[in-house]
Each structure stands twice: as C-alpha cells, then as structure tokens.
Amino acid sequence: MNDQCPECGSQNLLHDYDRAEVVCSECGLVVRETLLDLGPEWRAFDSEQRDKRERTGAPMTYMIHDKGLSTDIDWRNRDIHGRDLNPGKRAQIYRMRKWQRRIRVSDAMSRNLAFALTELNRLSSHMQLPKNIREAAAVLYRRAIEEGLVRGRSIEGVTAGCLYASCRKCKVPRTLDEIAEYARVEKKEIGRSYRYIMRELGIRLPPTNPLDYIPRFASELGVSPEVQRRAVEILKQAMEVGLTSGKGPMGAAAAALYISSIEHDQRKTQREVSEIAKVTEVTVRNRYKDFQEKLGLEVDV
DNA sequence: AAGACGAAAGTGGTTGA
DNA sequence: TCAACAACTTTCGTCTT
Numbered sequence: 001m002n003d004q005c006p007e008c009g010s011q012n013l014l015h016d017y018d019r020a021e022v023v024c025s026e027c028g029l030v031v032r033e034t035l036l037d038l039g040p041e042w043r044a045f046d047s048e049q050r051d052k053r054e055r056t057g058a059p060m061t062y063m064i065h066d067k068g069l070s071t072d073i074d075w076r077n078r079d080i081h082g083r084d085l086n087p088g089k090r091a092q093i094y095r096m097r098k099w100q101r102r103i104r105v106s107d108a109m110s111r112n113l114a115f116a117l118t119e120l121n122r123l124s125s126h127m128q129l130p131k132n133i134r135e136a137a138a139v140l141y142r143r144a145i146e147e148g149l150v151r152g153r154s155i156e157g158v159t160a161g162c163l164y165a166s167c168r169k170c171k172v173p174r175t176l177d178e179i180a181e182y183a184r185v186e187k188k189e190i191g192r193s194y195r196y197i198m199r200e201l202g203i204r205l206p207p208t209n210p211l212d213y214i215p216r217f218a219s220e221l222g223v224s225p226e227v228q229r230r231a232v233e234i235l236k237q238a239m240e241v242g243l244t245s246g247k248g249p250m251g252a253a254a255a256a257l258y259i260s261s262i263e264h265d266q267r268k269t270q271r272e273v274s275e276i277a278k279v280t281e282v283t284v285r286n287r288y289k290d291f292q293e294k295l296g297l298e299v300d301v
Numbered sequence: 302a303a304g305a306c307g308a309a310a311g312t313g314g315t316t317g318a
Numbered sequence: 319t320c321a322a323c324a325a326c327t328t329t330c331g332t333c334t335t
Contacts, residue, residue, distance in 0.1 A: 188313085248326070269304060280327055285306070 109145055112155060116141050119159045126182045127174065129167065136166035144197050153193055157185045161193035165205065172216070173208045175250065177278055210235055210244055213253040213277070220276045221257065223266055231260040238291050247287065250277045255287035259297060 077085050077093065085093065117138055124134045140162040144150055150158050160183040167174045176194075180187035198205065211232060218228035235256040238244050244252045254277035261268040270281040270288075277284070291297060 191314090246325080251326080270306095271304075281305085282307085282328080283326060286326085289306095 210249040210252040231256040251283040
C-alpha cells in the first residue's frame with residue numbers, strides 16, 4: 001500500500017470493505033470510495049485447480065489488527081544460540097523492544113478506531129445521516145481517542161456521543177432519544193459521554209436552535225411549505241421576545257408548527273405534533289399557550 | 302368519540318453550598 | 319455530597335367539538 005491521505009499525509013489508512021471505502025485514520029477523511037476486493041476473483045472447483053490459479057496467499061484480513069504480520073521480540077537477552085548478548089547488541093534490542101511497545105499501543109488505538117468507525121457507519125446509515133456528519137463524528141472520535149478520553153467508557157457510548165455532537169454542529173440536530181433508539185447504549189450514557197468529551201476537548205456548541213428542527217418536523221408532519229415558513233416566523237418572533245430561552249427547543253418548534261398549521265387550515269392535532277417532536281402534548285400546549293399570549297396571536301378553532 | 306385543557310404529582314439533570 | 323430547582327412528563331378528570 002503506497003497510499004497516503006491527501007489531507008494530512010498519514011499513511012495510516014483503514015480499509016472498510018463493506019462500504020468499499022478507504023478512510024484515513026488520522027483525520028477521518030474518506031480517501032477512496034471504490035475499493036478492490038483482494039480476494040480471489042476466480043472460483044475453484046477442486047484443490048488442484050485452486051493451487052494452479054492461486055497467485056496469492058489467503059486474502060489479507062483486516063479483522064486482525066496487524067493483518068497477521070506482526071513480529072515478537074523475545075524478552076530474554078540471548079541470541080539464537082542461547083548465548084548472552086554483548087552490551088552493544090543489548091542496547092539495540094532494548095531500543096527495538098521499546099519501539100515495538102509503542103507501535104503496539106498505537107495499534108490498539110487504530111483497532112479501537114476501526115471498531116468505532118464501523119459502529120459510526122452502522123448508526124448513521126440507520127439514521128440516514130449525510131456523509132459530512134459521519135466524517136465530522138469520525139474526526140471528533142479520533143481526537144477523543146488521541147486524548148485518551150475513551151479509556152474506561154464504552155466505545156459505543158462515545159461514538160454515539162460524537163455523532164450527537166456532529167449532528168448539532170452541522171445544524172441537523174437529532175435528539176438523544178433518537179440516537180439512543182439505534183445505539184446499543186442508553187440515552188443517559190450517550191449524554192454523559194457527549195458532555196465529557198466536549199468538556200475535555202474544550203468544544204462549546206451553542207444551545208440547539210429550535211429553528212433547526214422545523215424543516216425536519218415539517219416534512220415528517222407533511223405540512224405545506226407555507227405552514228413551515230410561518231412556523232419559522234412565529235419561532236423567530238418568540239425567540240426575540242425571549243420565550244424560548246431555557247425551554248426545550250423541540251417543544252418550541254412543535255408549538256410553532258402547531259399554531260402555523262391551524263392558521264393555514266391544515267390543523268394538526270397536538271398529539272400528532274408532539275409525537276413527531278418527541279415531547280408530550282402538555283409541553284406543546286404550554287409552549288403554544290405562551291406564544292399565543294405573549295405574541296398576541298389569534299388562534300382559535 | 303376524539304381532541305383539547307389544566308391541575309397535580311413525578312422524573313432526571315443541573316447548580317450551588 | 320446533598321438539597322433546591324426549573325423544565326418537562328405522566329396521569330387523570332373535565333370540558334369542547
């Protein structure tokens with residue numbers, strides 16, 4: 001493999017054969033998307049045929065961290081004849097052992113990363129998240145692991161946390177609940193990992209903006225573009241007056257959509273709206289009451 | 302009968318001593 | 319570490335369409 005990452009020059013590329021991608025393990029960039037299958041391209045019907053056709057050994061596997069090519073250096077300071085080594089040799093061997101240890105450590109890291117990337121892919125394709133989010137999450141995870149933040153907590157939890165963060169950063173927020181639905185970790189753990197990582201990496205994301213939820217909720221509700229537009233308008237007003245600060249963004253988005261749908265004679269029930277926004281009817285109700293009162297909106301029947 | 306309403310008690314997470 | 323706290327949920331009985 002003579003490839004290196006065009007982004008950061010690293011030669012440490014990970015091959016994901018299931019997705020036919022090559023991903024840089026340094027920065028998470030997807031380097032190549034069409035990957036060749038290194039397995040045999042022929043079919044053998046008996047062992048004689050196999051021997052003739054086989055030009056290579058067994059396909060290299062990426063399930064084993066070092067592709068089965070690692071070497072061990074014995075800890076005894078003896079040569080192959082069992083004799084003691086002279087001091088010069090000993091020092092050399094000592095240095096070699098040191099490097100091997102270091103390589104092993106970074107190997108454990110890339111194994112961890114490989115697993116995390118697989119999980120990340122599984123999660124985000126389940127949730128139909130765009131590629132840029134996947135990559136952002138991968139980069140984040142990479143940083144987390146470099147800082148040693150993953151140790152002691154589950155890889156799944158941390159990947160889910162990174163994904164949550166990336167969604168927010170890319171302005172297509174998913175709720176913790178939504179991620180928890182597909183992740184093999186519960187919401188609490190995801191939130192914990194998320195907060196921990198963001199704190200340790202010194203990343204500060206602005207609170208989720210209710211506006212970011214509107215497009216998705218609107219399309220899931222199946223309301224017209226006008227309804228969506230009006231909902232945005234209502235929300236903006238509400239935000240100016242400070243009706244949304246400190247409140248759950250989803251509740252606010254839901255309420256705006258609810259009001260807007262009524263105004264446009266496309267009435268959705270509180271139940272429908274609340275289900276999509278993953279809040280209760282009561283919350284929709286409270287928010288919408290607030291909006292109605294404080295913004296002087298005439299909304300009845 | 303379904304939807305909307307509101308009171309009251311419960312929940313999980315943050316904050317500040 | 320604990321208690322206070324705000325936002326949100328759950329539950330449930332009542333009113334409205």
